[in-house]
Amino acid sequence: MNPILLDIPKKLESDRLILRAPKPSGDGEIVNKAIKASINELKPWLPFAQKLPTIEETEANLRNAHINFLKRTSFRFLIFHKDTNEFIGTTSFEYVDWNIPKCEIGYWINTEFSGNGYILEAVEELIDFGFQQIKFNRIEIKCEFTNYKSRAIPEKLGFELEGILKNEDLSADGSTLTDTCIYARVN
Incomplete structure (x- = not known):
């Protein structure tokens, strides 16, 4: 099937969270x-x-x-608290390869909400959706070796650490080489 024909909901819900695709306009300020x-x-x-x-x-x-959501090349979701509607962070399917099909999950959190398990909950919802509805065969999470908070997410969600690639990427500021952890789950 052509991915553009997939009916992908613009909103997902977990116990405490709403994951919503970016609107055509108006989300920038928050x-x-x-x-x-x-x-x-x-x-x-x-x-x-x-x-x-x-x-x-x-x-x-x-x-x-x-636009990328509509084109089915990536799927970013903004995370909101269900009760307060406060913006918590983002999670997304990136680097979608429809031939496999597989993707990589990314995420970040507003510091104000750290330590409450919100990213874990949002990523878990995204994984379930990806395997059950989109029918991904493989979902990866990649992060820098020294980013222990980010690494905790795939480790808690049962991802396998498939490898650590030495000197594989540049640090976020582009100043040094870093090692990248590759975690994956397969359907």
Whole structure:
């Protein structure tokens, strides 16, 4: 089947969270505010957080994410608390390969909400959706070897550490070589 014909819901729900695809416009301000509040924690790990993006840059990024969602090339979801509607972070299917089919999951959290298990819950919901509805055969999570908080997510969700690639990537600021952990689960 042509992936463009897949009916992918724009909203998923878990016990405490709503995962929603970016709207065609209007999400930039709330996401930018979370990036600003979390920049010190995001900067060591994420290239986009090397400098604080403007609201316009964040809005443009989210509009591109919306387009990619429609094109079925990646699926970003904004995470909101079900009771308070507060923006918590993002999780996504990236690097989708429809020939296998497989993908990689990414995520980040607004520092204000760290330590509550929200990313674990959101990623678990995304994994279930990916295996059950999209029918991915493989889901990967890649992260820097020294990013222990990020590594805890796949480890708690039963992913297998398939390997550690030495000097495989550059640090988020591009200054040093880093080792990359590759975790995977197969359907």
